[in-house]
Amino acid sequence: MLKESVINELQRIVGKENVLTTPEALKAYSYDGTTSWIHEPDVVVFPTSTQQISDIMKLANKEKIPVTPRGGGTNVSGGSVPWFGGIVLCTTKMNKILKIDKENLTATVEPGVVLQDLTLRLAKDGLFFPPDPQSFLGATIGGIIAENAGGPACVKYGVTKQYILGIEAVLPTGEIVNLGGRTLKNVVGYDLLHIFISSEGTLGVITRAELKLNPIPPAKKTTMVVYADVAKAGEGVFRVLENGVIPDKIELLDNWVINRIEEMMPMGLPKDADAVLLFECDGIPEAVEKETEKIVDIVKKYGAVDVRIAKDMDEANKYWLARRAGFAAVFGKAKTVFAEDVTVPRGKIPDLINKCKELAKKYNVEIVVLGHAGDGNLHPAILTDITNEEHYGRAVKAMDEIIEEAVNLGGVLSGEHGIGLEKQKFLKRQLDPVVIDMMKKIKALFDPNNIMNPGKIWE
């Protein structure tokens, strides 16, 4: 419980209408996109300016109240769950696109801008912001930067950190800082901008961002490739890339997912296939045609049993709709789902897939595979039920081994979701104690009173 004087002060800073304290509102800010991490804040505040955020942080720092920054709450790591209560600082009312600079291909935005709103606005000027976390309908730019989010288009375009030129942020002590800048090149001093990116809201609150944009490619083409063996599909990914084609997306759906999607929305996916890969090429029309031809040649050479080139946008959209439905298909079929986002070097995808199959047998659990195969970021999902202790126990063991294997294969335990609460028990498997210690020291430098999103990343 916070002191009444603190609530009064928060109301003075942001206005009464921007402070929520009813039990119902606090419950509605106790969760994010994960299933099992729930904790209520003591108050939710909606600042509308950088200065207000600075004032909130000064107050919180003085009173030593935990502050958890939150945007759309679509994250899947527990990162925006206020684990120690205190203040949820919600940026959804700071959602203005301040400037679109066509000359420099940049945009200046507030942290609460929803990615899809940005995408629609930029499209009017023929531009786009390439990072494409699949939560784009609700995810806000502040959260996207804090989590260094990525998505399917990362194969060709990379992840968020490659598209942030600079930010304005409020430190836990209330100072307002500008990190990075507005230029593509910038080597002035330590690159503190990139310490902030992917800090999961533990170092401060991002209040403004300078984004790097690309022109929208004039053509796109989607190809669906069918495999009789999911591991062969995994191989198809790196064969295409090593033979000189970089599609903007390569996504994988396994047999289980294909069949669930066909149950939900019949669209003629190959139900017998062990897996399919979806390729999308983008660029100028001639290049897209040539690259698609090349993909067809390569995948046929390396074990594809069928290839379907989408004849028009409708067919292409249908395949991508199927991909997007993938997670719903998985979540709809089990009470509890472990949605992993381990990432391995691309050449190791077949090994990881084979390991998943082996573990599914060993522990007698359903493990389905879908994800951004193009960047090695698979999402093996384990279907279980938290109320069934015995089954859940087996699922936990299987997940443990998947993570172990990913790290052994030279990969990482999280490619895009972040550590948050969900993966902190695995952190030590990936990082040396000295590295974790350095991180803690950096955190202490930014946040001497440990009030900024405490309880996240490390145990």
Add this chain to the structure above:
Amino acid sequence: MEDLKELKKVEQFADQCMKCGFCSFFCPVYQEERVETSVARGKNYLAKLAIKGEQKFTDELGEIIGKCLLCKRCVVNCPAKTQIDRVVVAARAQMVKNKGLGFIKNFAFRKVMANRKAFGNYVKLAKAFQWLLPKTEGKIRHLPDFLKALGQGRNIPEIAKTFLRDIVKPVYKPQDGKAPKMRVGFFMGCATDFVYPELGLKFIDFMTKRGIEVVVPQEQSCCGAAIYFSGDFETGRMLAEKNIEAFKDVDIIVTACATCSSTLKDYQKYLPDNPDQEKRYKEFEKKIKDSMEFIIDVMKVNPEELKLKKEFEGKTATWHDPCHLVRYQNIQAQPRAILKGLKGLKYAEMPNADLCCGMGGSFSVYHYDLTRKIAAKKMDGIKATGADIVVTACPGCMINLIDNVYQNKMPQKVYHILELVE
């Protein structure tokens, strides 16, 4: 332990939500307020807690579940196919059951009585409503929401001098004097009855001109939208029984009101309390046809053979999709086929044609400021088309569109699609 019967019925739907939050992008209320309790995910979460006994039926919960347009944009866009409308309606019903009808705020007495003219209309309406509703206290509370909206500074159509129910005949034979090709029952609906009686006569004329016999049972009642969507299932079920009984002699029931057609079809979805009710509501659903699907799919009218009224020649029309047509009934192609087929009329599709107009029944009564903000987006779409007329097929939407076109000083006129044809 509180009663949880209505909520338990929808537990399976509430459990579908995987908390992805994508609904926020589609929710007209969230888009204005940007607060988690406005959006489906937040409402669903609180409903789930209520089912588990971890959330009491507080006034605040009532506010939160009341603040939903039931436009179903979240439902049709939900990756997990969560039927949040069922959860919201059941939560309202549970609220009414556990906290009494006081949950439906007695708006009429609080706000409308201050306005003498509106109150005069009210008395007239209340009188007309006497026999529509079962003999319970507080009838005025159950006036359809668009009528409650009177007296809020809205520019809405006058209440008709003569109600349709007072002039309509029980049977209309085909105009050519031949044996009828088909016999249908006509469901008036309150807006048509009290505000647009000429629309009802127009539709009857449209059908009898084309060899259809139309019967208009006098025992028919209000469809119940305003009542059961507010959570008063008890009265909702009584109305369902009245309507089922009134139309027992016909196989097809038509209406020119999108809300009525969807509400009558959906008794089976929201209201059943036992298998017998469910069975009868389901049978009733099969009889219901909205005017748009009836004209195109059943009568098989060729839109190009329809004659445009002279006053609309050379005009450009745009179509507004009522929530109760486009999402509740998946009816969107039929009206467009009519508008595009009408010779002499130009058609311009508006951006976001399927965006809710912001009316949302009781929503607009309690949250008129939000209604105005949501409608402003609709108005932007209308402006972008440069259309002369806005056409729709729901008298509820018409009332809100007329209000907002007027308040924004826009030149467009609003019509029901049936008003365009000879």
